[in-house]
């Protein structure tokens with residue numbers, strides 16, 4: 140269990156977390172305990188134990204986040220809850236992100252991707268991760284608010300950026316600190332959202348985006364959602380959508396750049412679609428996005444390799460017995476997704492980037508980039524669609540090279556290539572290639 144209070148926190152945070160966990164796993168097996176950030180924790184590295192906690196006995200474990208994070212996102216956001224409130228909100232989020240709603244977003248998503256790529260090609264070196272964050276934020280806004288007017292969008296963006304800096308800053312609420320500034324920006328975000336809601340109510344528009352679902356909701360007793368419940372959940376969705384998607388996109392660019400043969404094959408797959416659409420004059424169809432098998436496998440393999448959500452936390456709400464182990468009430472449990480994704484028993488030569496491994500479906504409960512069970516990611520189809528759309532426009536019209544030869548990883552807290560993968564982009568026709 141390490142030292143009192145600090146426990147093994149320093150060991151975990153000072154190195155690649157995977158090394159810490161796999162060393163433990165070798166020594167102690169599929170379940171072991173440690174002490175992190177002041178809490179006793181049980182780590183789970185087997186698909187069965189993970190399934191027990193997240194799926195079959197999910198009601199015995201509640202979500203668990205640091206208080207400072209809960210305050211910044213908003214205590215009403217669905218991921219902090221269990222039971223009835225959680226499932227009501229979850230249904231609304233899922234309806235706004237179901238396949239039927241998603242295919243209507245494709246043209247606007249394409250416009251966002253094209254405008255991002257054009258802006259990169261006009262510049263020297265960009266920080267890929269930062270640019271991907273802007274892109275995934277714009278797609279997040281699109282799925283929450285539909286087409287929002289420019290001034291609201293800019294206003295949300297500016298204030299959300301300040302909130303974003305506060306998520307991982309030290310939580311001291313003293314004027315002048317990053318955390319304090321973030322809390323103030325958080326208040327302004329709520330104000331902007333109230334204005335957007337007011338305008339919608341004035342115009343009596345009923346949109347089928349997430350905000351529309353929230354505004355239209357009534358529970359069995361006829362109660363509607365409060366402004367706080369709506370704004371906490373919108374900020375929650377924007378938060379869940381941004382760094383996750385952006386870090387996966389950044390890793391994909393790195394993996395493709397590292398393997399030029401694979402990049403050529405992906406480009407060939409996308410160019411065939413591009414030509415069928417008369418050189419991009421017609422928009423991508425839903426059917427086309429569902430039929431990009433190689434690109435899709437590259438995305439799955441990137442999700443596995445990068446495992447950007449390396450693990451999650453729950454807390455036992457009662458004493459729980461699993462397989463002869465006692466998990467005492469109040470202890471944290473941590474399903475270790477990345478360990479499972481990098482276990483050679485489930486994925487042979489786990490450190491090789493090999494999309495063809497997904498020609499065969501992985502064993503049940505061994506592939507969980509979007510989690511599992513009651514809190515599994517409702518945005519997973521949106522994220523995959525957004526990535527497919529970006530790759531389509533990237534490889535058919537642009538080229539890029541990574542600047543520098545760093546091979547390190549930064550944890551912020553999601554793993555991203557060092558320095559956010561500095562890269563240079565250019566339009567293909569300007570340099571190498573003309574039709």
Ligand code: HEM
Pocket residue numbers: 217218219229232279282375376379380381383384387447448451452507508509510511513514515516517518519521522
């Ligand atoms: C590649 C990108 C993404 C990854 C890897 C990812 C991963 C995850 C994971 C692992 C969870 C479960 C966490 C847990 O059980 O503790 C989760 C939950 C969630 N994700 Fe995602 N996500 C991504 C993109 C998105 C997007 C684009 C959205 C929304 C538009 C979104 C919205 C959510 C929400 C609202 C939850 C909480 C669900 C609940 O508590 O019921 N995510 N995500």
